[in-house]
Amino acid sequence: MNASPTLDLKKYIRDIPDFPKPGILFRDITPLLAAPEAFREVIRRLADQYRHEKIDSIVAAEARGFIFAAPLALELSAGFVPVRKPGKLPYDTHTFKYDLEYGSDTLQMHVDGVKPGQRVLVVDDLLATGGTVGACCKLLAQTGANTVGCAFIIELSALGGRKAIDCPIFSLIEY
Secondary structure (H helix, E strand, O other): OOOOOOOOHHHHOEEEEOOOOOOOEEEEOHHHHHOHHHHHHHHHHHHHHHHHHOOOEEEEEOOHHHHHHHHHHHHOOOEEEEEEOOOOOOOOEEEEEEEEOOEEEEEEEEOOOOOOOOEEEEEEEEEOOOHHHHHHHHHHHHHOOEEEEEEEEEEOHHHOHHHHOOOOEEEEEEO
């Protein structure tokens, strides 16, 4: 059964107050993942947005971004390249260390994950402050790849994550 283009994806996002700590309203995607019609519709809408871009690879940072990036890569006939925390990838890696509000973090990607000039789309489940995806874009810039955009299922616009990302952004759901 094909989902309707008018399917309200927000109905499949569960709000969890005070998670992971008091004052945070967590947007839970697990009901969306459990509903095949909604999950399929997310992948269809993302694919429709980027079909004309001739994407070579889709890059996603662990872990929830992987859930959407892999089926989207298949739909767009593109490769999927995981970006992970240090020590999780078995081959030689590019490494990018970046600062967070309270500390720092590091991302890695296999050196042969993307090649210079390849057209890459970065995918994640949620855009909040933009730190992780912004770091992914900088890591990709080090490889010489062309990041054509960053796609998200949910964007928390009040947190200003767009400012941390220097490429076009597309979000399916905005809060």
